[in-house]
Amino acid sequence: MASKSQTKEDLRALSAEDLVLKAQADQMSALEELVNRYQRLVYVTLYQLAPERNDINDLTQEVLLRMCRSIKSLRNPKTFKYWLNRIITNLFYDELRKAPRQLRTISLDEPVYETDDEQSPARDIPDVSDMPDKLALNSELDRKIQQAIQNLPEQFRTIIVLREIQGLSYEEIASLTETNIGTVKSRLARARLKLQEVLEPYLREV
Numbered sequence: 001m002a003s004k005s006q007t008k009e010d011l012r013a014l015s016a017e018d019l020v021l022k023a024q025a026d027q028m029s030a031l032e033e034l035v036n037r038y039q040r041l042v043y044v045t046l047y048q049l050a051p052e053r054n055d056i057n058d059l060t061q062e063v064l065l066r067m068c069r070s071i072k073s074l075r076n077p078k079t080f081k082y083w084l085n086r087i088i089t090n091l092f093y094d095e096l097r098k099a100p101r102q103l104r105t106i107s108l109d110e111p112v113y114e115t116d117d118e119q120s121p122a123r124d125i126p127d128v129s130d131m132p133d134k135l136a137l138n139s140e141l142d143r144k145i146q147q148a149i150q151n152l153p154e155q156f157r158t159i160i161v162l163r164e165i166q167g168l169s170y171e172e173i174a175s176l177t178e179t180n181i182g183t184v185k186s187r188l189a190r191a192r193l194k195l196q197e198v199l200e201p202y203l204r205e206v
Helices: 002-012 016-024 028-049 056-073 077-098 140-150 154-165 170-177 181-203
Strands: none
Touching: 002 028, 016 028, 016 056, 016 077, 028 056, 028 077, 028 140, 028 154, 056 077, 077 154, 077 170, 140 154, 140 181, 154 170, 154 181, 170 181
């Protein structure tokens, strides 16, 4: 029993890349550790992408099942998180196609702030990158941030979730959403401004 416990502790100390390599070598305990390590992130991402759905648990299990089935197809273990996000977004868009609904649209002609400009007010919103570790949101500000993200138009919400919660690069987001980097930056800037507008009354109290 002690040896088995030690093995689990050793696995917890490994990087995702090392776990992938072991899982690809048919070490089931490594695959189990990947599932345990990333299931919360999968759930939170799906919930933020589609907060109106009542089957997030089922969708999470489907993502993890696809991950397990396809783990040997991942050629570069260093890209595991990006690869997992592709599984999540593919499932998300598959579900949208199964049950089409009217999406709130946005105009790509609206002026935007450059996201690389350090003076842009688009940056003056709280950092929500640690939200996967705060699944049970307790404070009023946390609830307001979550609600504000959920109320964004579909295109904005997807970009915010992938960038601010998942921490993906512009290039990775462009690839996942099948858009160009300019569109990603444009939508991200407008999404940040919208969040800032909604959250401004609460930010004064932080």
